Amino acid sequence: MTDPNAIPQLRDDVRFREIDNEAVIVCQTSGAILAVNEIGARVLSAAESGLSVDALIDDLEKKYDVTVEALKSDVSKFIGELSEAGVLKT
Numbered sequence: 717m718t719d720p721n722a723i724p725q726l727r728d729d730v731r732f733r734e735i736d737n738e739a740v741i742v743c744q745t746s747g748a749i750l751a752v753n754e755i756g757a758r759v760l761s762a763a764e765s766g767l768s769v770d771a772l773i774d775d776l777e778k779k780y781d782v783t784v785e786a787l788k789s790d791v792s793k794f795i796g797e798l799s800e801a802g803v804l805k806t
Contacts (some may be wrong), residue, residue, distance in 0.1 A: 720769050722768065723769075724799075725805050726764055729743060730742070730802075731744065734761070738756075739751070741760070759772065763804055
C-alpha cells in the first residue's frame, strides 16, 4: 500500500496531455506511449501539482461514489503500476 503522505511525482522524461477526460502519457526516454482514463488523468494531474496520495483520495471521494477503502486500494495499485512503467517516482 502506498504511503498516504507520499507525494508521487512525474519522472523528468514523462509528459502527458489530457484529451476528452483521458490522458496520453509519453515516456520520452523509452518512447513508450500509454493512455489512461479520467481517474488516471486525475492521478497524473495530482502528481504534477504535488498533491499527496491522501489529498488525491479525498478529492476523488468527493467526485465519485466509491468507498474510501476502495479508493485507497485502487489508487495505491495504480500508482504502483505507473511507477513500474517508469511514469512516476514515489
